[in-house]
Structure formats: structure tokens, C-alpha cells
Amino acid sequence: MFQFLEFRVWPWLSLALIVALFVVIWSIRRHRSPVLQVQAECGIDQLMPSLSGLTLSTAVEGNSVDILENGAFYDVLVDRIRAARHSVHFETFLWKPGKLSDRVYEALVDRARAGVPVRVLLDAQGGKKIEQDRVARMREAGCKVKFFHKKSLYTLGVLNDRDHRKIVVIDGLEAFVGGHCITDEWLGNAEDHEHFSDVSVWVHGPIVHSLQGAFSENWAGETGELFVGDAYFPVLQRVGDITIHATFVKPENSAPAVKILHHTVLCLARERIWIQNPYFIPKREAIEAFASAVKRGVDVRVLMPATSGSDAPMVQHAGHRHFETLLKSGVRLFEYPHTLLHQKLMTVDGCWSAVGSTNFDDRSFDTNDEITLSILDRGIAQRFDAIFEKYLPRATEVKLEEWRKRGVIHKLKDNAAYLLNDIL
Incomplete structure (x- = not known):
């Protein structure tokens, strides 16, 4: 009789535990x-x-903004990465193999081999198709590469929370923010179904400190590493009139x-x-x-x-x-x-x-x-x-x-x- 009751109760207990776990995970980000x-x-x-x-921020004056559309964005981005002298911080959601992957990879590796600190933060879901041998070669060249919220018991409650940001900060002096990802659909000029439209901005001025801080938030969350000094947070002067x-x-x-x-x-x-x-x-x-x-x-x-x-x-x-x-x-x-x-x-x-x-x-x-x-x-x-x-x-x-x-x-x-x- 006891074994029969145990057999009947066990499925309901399992269901209750699953429901409780779902409620806990749901409540983590509830607001x-x-x-x-x-x-x-x-x-x-x-x-x-x-x-x-x-929005728990501070409006800062004295900035300049350049608008970069479609595939032309990457011409500027890659050039500026290759021009870096002190640091490159690169954060994105989607990275897939292709011509664009090759260009960005080569620029990052070039800077790391030149002795420039390079940190790359990829979302674990959006970046799951990046070639693992490519990640290994970036690390061998000196790039620090981390994945945001990789699947594990430690991240069970936040697996639905993805890093969708696209931020690049160069030398703590200039930054890129927008929607561009690292896949070949973002090349071209939105001329057909295989070439998407997108817009990012290239900013200079005091606002770059805020963007460096945004990168640091998730980097520190994944690695515990903090960075200080002029290579990352130099004194930033007014370069324009935009707030x-x-x-x-x-x-x-x-x-x-x-x-x-x-x-x-x-x-x-x-x-x-x-x-x-x-x-x-x-x-x-x-x-x-x-x-x-x-x-x-x-x-x-x-x-x-x-x-x-x-x-x-x-x-x-x-x-x-x-x-x-x-x-x-x-x-x-x-x-x-x-x-x-x-x-x-x-x-x-x-x-x-x-x-x-x-x-x-x-x-x-x-x-x-x-x-x-x-x-x-x-x-x-x-x-x-x-x-x-x-x-x-x-x-x-x-x-x-x-x-x-x-x-x-x-x-x-x-x-x-x-x-x-x-x-x-």
C-alpha cells in the first residue's frame, strides 16, 4: 500500500518542484x-x-556623433580597431562565420599581437556559431574572449537574459553603439533580402566614459576583472556641442x-x-x-x-x-x-x-x-x-x-x- 501511494504521489511532487523552479526563475527579473x-x-x-x-545616468555635453549606415559601418570600425594603441573593448550579440567575421577577427588579432589589450565579450547564445578554433587563435594571440551567460547551473536562473548590446570602445577615446552584428547579412547596402539595413553611431567626447562603464559592467560580471588608468579612462575633452x-x-x-x-x-x-x-x-x-x-x-x-x-x-x-x-x-x-x-x-x-x-x-x-x-x-x-x-x-x-x-x-x-x- 505504501509503495502504491509513493508511486501516485511522486509525479505530483515532481510537477510541484518544476512549477516552483519556474516561479523562482520568473521572479528573478520581475519588476x-x-x-x-x-x-x-x-x-x-x-x-x-x-x-x-x-534612467540612472547623467547627461554629458561636448560630444560629437557620426552616423554610419549599413555595410559602410564596418569600414570605419575595422580601421579604428587597427588604429588602436592602448585598448580595444568589443561586445556584441551575434557573430557568425563569413567574410565579416574574417575582417573583424583579423583586426582584433592584429592589435593583440601588437601588445594592445583586447577584450571580447560575446553572448553565449548569439555567438554559439563562431568557430571554436577561431576563438582559440584569438586567445593564443593575446585576446581575452569571454561568453555571456554560458549554460551552467550557475546561470540557470538567467539563461533567458541575453547580452544584446553592441558596443566597441577604442583607447577609451571613441566608441561605437548601434544595431550592427557580425554576420555577412549586415554587409552591402540593404539592396535585397540577403543584405540588411542598420544604423550605428560613432561617438567622441565625455560620453565615452559611460560606454566604457557599460562594457565594464558585463565584463566584470563574467570575469571579475576591473581595469583602470588612461588606457581605458583617459581625460576626455569637449569635441563638439551634442548632449x-x-x-x-x-x-x-x-x-x-x-x-x-x-x-x-x-x-x-x-x-x-x-x-x-x-x-x-x-x-x-x-x-x-x-x-x-x-x-x-x-x-x-x-x-x-x-x-x-x-x-x-x-x-x-x-x-x-x-x-x-x-x-x-x-x-x-x-x-x-x-x-x-x-x-x-x-x-x-x-x-x-x-x-x-x-x-x-x-x-x-x-x-x-x-x-x-x-x-x-x-x-x-x-x-x-x-x-x-x-x-x-x-x-x-x-x-x-x-x-x-x-x-x-x-x-x-x-x-x-x-x-x-x-x-x-
Whole structure:
């Protein structure tokens, strides 16, 4: 009799343990979403101290910004790595074999062999296809190479937490931030399905200290190693007139800084919000903030890939779940069918911009480690808006009446994909 009861109880006990483990893992990154009822008497052009303070950062003046699009980004990046004299810090999410891998690998190895400290941090999931013999040769040349959150018991609770940042810091004097990854699809000029569109920025000035600090956060988390001195944190002088703050912190029990930033600015816009993002899946509070912005007379537009242009069609289907609500509120949605538009850009009122690695979805806002630069400069905002307008003629605007007529299979895909939106 005892053995029979033991046999009956054991499956339920196992199930209870699995559920308990799931709850523990889920609760590790749980936080309260921000309430989007922010009001201000002044425009966003006067609110950089507030935005940086809310996101646990500091806005710094005196910077310069160069915008680098598509494959041309790598010409500058590789040249600057090869020019490094004191340090190279390289952090990225996706690295796959190919021509681009060869170029970046050779530049990093060249600097390490020249005696320059080179640190490379790759996400363990995004970098799983990098050739292991290549990693070994980088290490033999003197590069320190680490993988973020490799599978182990130690990382069991954070395996869904990926390092999605793309940061390169050279000599502590200059840095690159954006969406570019190390795969051959990022070469070219977005001319077809095999060549993606993307935007990164090349920055100089005091903001580079913040970006070095962002790299240090995950490097120290994986290795315990700290670095100090002029090779990493030199005195930085003013080199321009642009104010920037870096957003990347993930505090306990509060929304990550990138989420607070992207959501807060929706409440501050007075004229327009233009978004370019590859994975646009706003939560209910953001959808309501978009609707409120339209009611205030704000021109809200979103440019994203269509399912035919995306590298992850199911993510686009998940985003479709709320298209009707957005369209009814007056938000204008545009889908680009020709290739993946991977740039993560946002401009507000023609004077403020966001650029970085952050997608407009739950995975970026709630789970991944991300970085976004908040930039106050009308010239930069105009350049980002010009990129929006460049792709717009070949995009298709989604119209409410036509959208309501989409097929049953399409609707089923949208609703099924949305059920998985937290992990897509």
C-alpha cells in the first residue's frame, strides 16, 4: 500500500518542484512596469536632466556623433580597431562565420599581437556559431574572449537574459553603439533580402566614459576583472556641442532604464514621434501612451519590416496582435517588405533621438541587457528622420479597413505568436 501511494504521489511532487523552479526563475527579473502618466510644462529639449536622472545616468555635453549606415559601418570600425594603441573593448550579440567575421577577427588579432589589450565579450547564445578554433587563435594571440551567460547551473536562473548590446570602445577615446552584428547579412547596402539595413553611431567626447562603464559592467560580471588608468579612462575633452546620456542600467525591482526611457518620451512629445524598429511589440501601457500622444496632436509613425522582409516572421506576427488598436488610435504603421530594417531609431519633436541595440518589445525592455543613447541635437534627429523617409517610398502603409479584412490564418498566426512574445 505504501509503495502504491509513493508511486501516485511522486509525479505530483515532481510537477510541484518544476512549477516552483519556474516561479523562482520568473521572479528573478520581475519588476513593476512604469505608469505612463508623465506630464511636463516644457518640451523634451529641456528635459535631458530628467530623462537621464530617471534612467540612472547623467547627461554629458561636448560630444560629437557620426552616423554610419549599413555595410559602410564596418569600414570605419575595422580601421579604428587597427588604429588602436592602448585598448580595444568589443561586445556584441551575434557573430557568425563569413567574410565579416574574417575582417573583424583579423583586426582584433592584429592589435593583440601588437601588445594592445583586447577584450571580447560575446553572448553565449548569439555567438554559439563562431568557430571554436577561431576563438582559440584569438586567445593564443593575446585576446581575452569571454561568453555571456554560458549554460551552467550557475546561470540557470538567467539563461533567458541575453547580452544584446553592441558596443566597441577604442583607447577609451571613441566608441561605437548601434544595431550592427557580425554576420555577412549586415554587409552591402540593404539592396535585397540577403543584405540588411542598420544604423550605428560613432561617438567622441565625455560620453565615452559611460560606454566604457557599460562594457565594464558585463565584463566584470563574467570575469571579475576591473581595469583602470588612461588606457581605458583617459581625460576626455569637449569635441563638439551634442548632449548625450547612455541608458543601460537594470535596477532590482524597477523597470530597466531602456524601458523607462522609451516609454517616458512617449508622454513628452508635442509634435511627432517617428520610430524605426525591427521588432515592434508594444505593451498595453505604451499603446495607451501612443493613443494619448495622437490625441495631443502628435504625428506618430512606425516603420518596421513586413513578415516578408523580417528574419523572424513570427515576431512580426506577434506585433500584428495590436495593429488594429494602434490604427484606431491614429498611429500610422508602415511595413517594409524588401529586407530586414534592423535599425533601432526613435526621434521626438525633431530634436531628440534614441539609437542603440534596443528593440521595442518585451524581450529588450524586460529581459535582455541593452544599451540606448539618448541624444539631444536637431541635426542628428533630422539625419535619422531622413533615413526614415529614405525607406518610406518602398514601404506599405497599413490601413485600418484593409487590415480588418486580413485572412483567418493570418489572424491565428498573430494571436498564437503573441502568446510567446516574452521569449521571441
